[in-house]
Amino acid sequence: MSHTAHIPSHRKPRRSASKLALRAGVAGGVLGTIAVAGAAGPANAEPVTETIEMPTLGSLDAGSGLASAVAASAEASQQEALDQSLQSQEDQALQKAAKDAKKAKAEADRKAEAERAEKARAKAEQERKDAAARASRDSARTQLTSTSNDSGTGSSTNDAPTQAPSGAAAAIVAFARAQVGDAYVTGGTGPNSWDCSGLVQAAYRQANIDLPRISYQQSSMGTSVSLSNLQPGDILYWGSRSGSYHVAIYVGGGKYVGAQNSATGVVERSLDWDMPSGAVRLF
Structure with missing residues (x-):
């Protein structure tokens, strides 16, 4: 018999072969003792025990709180960055x-x-x-x-004797004088309101003469005549012949009829009241 036959074995049993018995007071945070009984070895072998400290509920709560705090901090940082x-x-x-x-x-x-x-x-x-x-x-x-x-x-021309127009001139002068007192309206072509070229165009239509609508176009037609040799029915213009800004009709006796402005309307005036720049004759 071996001289070591009765000596108790001090070898630690394998944990994988042992059955763990947990007796831990987790709620109270107490220490648990795990008794490990050897599955093999001599019957009289002394039991080997180990004492392991189990985590308490408090420590688990603390860890969970720390994780929550880390997560909240990360979320706060992300929100701040956003x-x-x-x-x-x-x-x-x-x-x-x-x-x-x-x-x-x-x-x-x-x-x-x-x-x-x-x-x-x-x-x-x-x-x-x-x-x-x-x-x-x-x-x-x-x-x-x-x-x-x-x-x-x-x-002066204002004192010239009244000339009796005839033919086309008579029709033009009669129509022009019939409109005296009508209103002046920009773009007006009658029958009760006129602008200067609208009146001249309508008057010449009485003599079957078609005139352009714009004053400078009307003064560009016919033959230029001097103001000292006017005849009833001549077109008077103000400004240059090709760039006139106002026209009227000479009616004889040193007078003209024209649609002057919105303040006066259609008037018959002496040439001396507003001397024209020139005149043209179309017949």
Whole structure:
């Protein structure tokens, strides 16, 4: 017999072959003792025991709380990053809107300045034309006065004897005088309101003569005649012949009929009241 036959074995049994018995007070957080009984070995072998500290419920709750806190922190960080991204996008949008608004205002100011400059230019051009027309009328008046004085009559066109129109001229003059007192309306062609060229066109229609609608087109027709050699029915114009801005009909006796403006309407006036620039004859 071996001299070691009665010596108890101190070898630890294999845990994989043992049956674990858990007796742990988890709810109270107490320590559990696991008794490991050897499945093999001598019958009289001394039991080997191990003491293992099991996690308590408190420690489990603490771990779960820590995980929740980590998750909440991560979510808060993600939300903060998202908020910062949105704020950055909003700031960029505001900056772009402000830039676009500034650019639009600058463009609007530029256009407004261009329009003011164009209006000023047009006004200056109109004033220049008006001054030229007045100078032309003054020159014609001077010429008429000089011609009258040279003839020894000592009278002006206003004092000329009334001429009796006949034929086409009679129809034109009669129609024009019949409209005296009617209203002046821009673009008016009758029967009770006229503008200057509309009245002249309608009067000449009585003599079966078709005229263009616009004043400068009417003054460009026929033959040019001097203001000292007018006949009833002649077309008087103000401005240049190819660029007149007003027309009327000479009715004899140094007078004309024309649709002047919205304040006066259709009137019969002396040439001296507003001396025309020239005249044309169509028959």
